Amino acid sequence: MLRVGIIGWRGMVGSVLLQRMHEENDFDKIDTYFFSTSQAGEKVHVLKSQESTLHNALDVHELKGMDILLSCQGGDYTKKILPLLREEKWDGHWIDAASTLRMDSNAVIVLDPINKEAIENAIKEGTKNWVGGNCTVSLMLLAIHGLIKEGIVEWVSSMTYQAASGAGAQNMKELLVQMGELSKSLDDVTYETNILELDKKVQMIMSSEKFTKELFSVPLAGSLIPWIDEELENGQSREEWKGSVETNKILQSNGFKTFNVDGLCIRIGAMRSHSQALTIKLNNNYSIEKIEKLLASANPWINFVANHKEASIKHLSPAAVSGKLSIAVGRVRKLNVSENLISVFTVGDQLLWGAAEPLRRILNILINKKV
Ligand code: NAP
Numbered sequence: 001m002l003r004v005g006i007i008g009w010r011g012m013v014g015s016v017l018l019q020r021m022h023e024e025n026d027f028d029k030i031d032t033y034f035f036s037t038s039q040a041g042e043k044v045h046v047l048k049s050q051e052s053t054l055h056n057a058l059d060v061h062e063l064k065g066m067d068i069l070l071s072c073q074g075g076d077y078t079k080k081i082l083p084l085l086r087e088e089k090w091d092g093h094w095i096d097a098a099s100t101l102r103m104d105s106n107a108v109i110v111l112d113p114i115n116k117e118a119i120e121n122a123i124k125e126g127t128k129n130w131v132g133g134n135c136t137v138s139l140m141l142l143a144i145h146g147l148i149k150e151g152i153v154e155w156v157s158s159m160t161y162q163a164a165s166g167a168g169a170q171n172m173k174e175l176l177v178q179m180g181e182l183s184k185s186l187d188d189v190t191y192e193t194n195i196l197e198l199d200k201k202v203q204m205i206m207s208s209e210k211f212t213k214e215l216f217s218v219p220l221a222g223s224l225i226p227w228i229d230e231e232l233e234n235g236q237s238r239e240e241w242k243g244s245v246e247t248n249k250i251l252q253s254n255g256f257k258t259f260n261v262d263g264l265c266i267r268i269g270a271m272r273s274h275s276q277a278l279t280i281k282l283n284n285n286y287s288i289e290k291i292e293k294l295l296a297s298a299n300p301w302i303n304f305v306a307n308h309k310e311a312s313i314k315h316l317s318p319a320a321v322s323g324k325l326s327i328a329v330g331r332v333r334k335l336n337v338s339e340n341l342i343s344v345f346t347v348g349d350q351l352l353w354g355a356a357e358p359l360r361r362i363l364n365i366l367i368n369k370k371v
Helices: 012-023 073-089 110-123 135-143 147-152 169-186 195-205 237-251 288-296 309-315 352-369
Strands: 003-007 031-037 043-047 048-051 068-071 093-096 107-110 129-132 151-160 261-264 264-268 273-280 300-304 327-334 339-347
Touching: 003 012, 003 048, 012 352, 031 048, 043 068, 068 073, 068 352, 073 093, 073 264, 093 169, 107 237, 107 352, 110 135, 110 352, 129 264, 129 352, 135 147, 135 237, 135 273, 135 327, 135 339, 135 352, 147 288, 151 237, 169 195, 195 327, 237 261, 237 264, 261 300, 288 300, 288 327, 288 339, 309 327, 339 352
Parallel strands: 003 031, 003 068, 068 093, 093 129, 107 129, 151 261, 151 264, 300 327
Antiparallel strands: 043 048, 151 273, 273 339, 327 339
């Protein structure tokens, strides 16, 4: 059996990855070793009824013993450890959730329902670095897969509503702490309480020095944050920049027509699952029936929601899709502002198809090919 080392298994992405690997019995196919940057030597029960001792994720010699390393640890870890491993002539497969390697020419962004052919070719060519795409990119590509296959997209403007868990496990906890602090303003509230007094109390808690905001630096509960990741010189955030470059790297590698993507990425107080409001320019005036059919039938994970109020509020939300592999796609209609423009609203669990699932699937592809 291949020896697979997993780093970052207790983080947000890592925890969901392990859950999926348990569900699909992936651990039966591999000899698994768990690594940690902070808890080496500790005993854990990650595998059912089996105790594992954590290995040191900073010890290159321990890591070198693995055939495959799968990291959900983050970009700084990748930057530090992978070059050392390659210097030591480690020839194994490196699978990564972080963005560090995505645009490297010797790394493939994996999203096999879209770029299986590119993955197969890369395996034959000896590629060893496999990276999951940005969460909103992977979810968007799967959501509009039908339009991509048909080659009818001219450009996409994507306005995102990204959940707290997109920033990691600790940020998710901070959102809950913020919610708890705000809900203290509900003490003594009755239907008779003056709403302006209540609102004032909430605002005071939010703007107080004592309000917990160590990680987000500003309130997220009861508010939003209109910037994700670093600031670039052209006014985009790095998250917004990823939208176009990663999309086109994935599409190009599989011979699909490429297109520009741009828009604003916003953090909202959802716990899990990212939503995106897409404005899509098509290359012609297609009927709404044709567009709906293309979207709905593109891949097995699409949950197409008819553009009606009841169905939309019930099925097109983080609350409706969290923990599910299905990707909700709806609010499809022609926009009145210009020709050939349509709207699409899509919601998907960014920890599943946006992070853990493509990694789990490339791991399985490599295991099945015994490469
Ligand atoms: P995370 O939750 O912050 O976890 C990263 C590491 O933090 C863990 O592996 C763990 O490492 C350490 N850690 C310290 N205290 C912890 C605690 N109390 N609970 C859990 N972990 C703790 O990060 P993440 O969101 O999984 O992201 C990992 C990588 O995936 C990043 O590069 C990120 O950009 C990328 N990614 C994330 C998402 C997402 O939606 N979150 C989506 C796509 C890609 P040790 O065990 O070694 O201490």
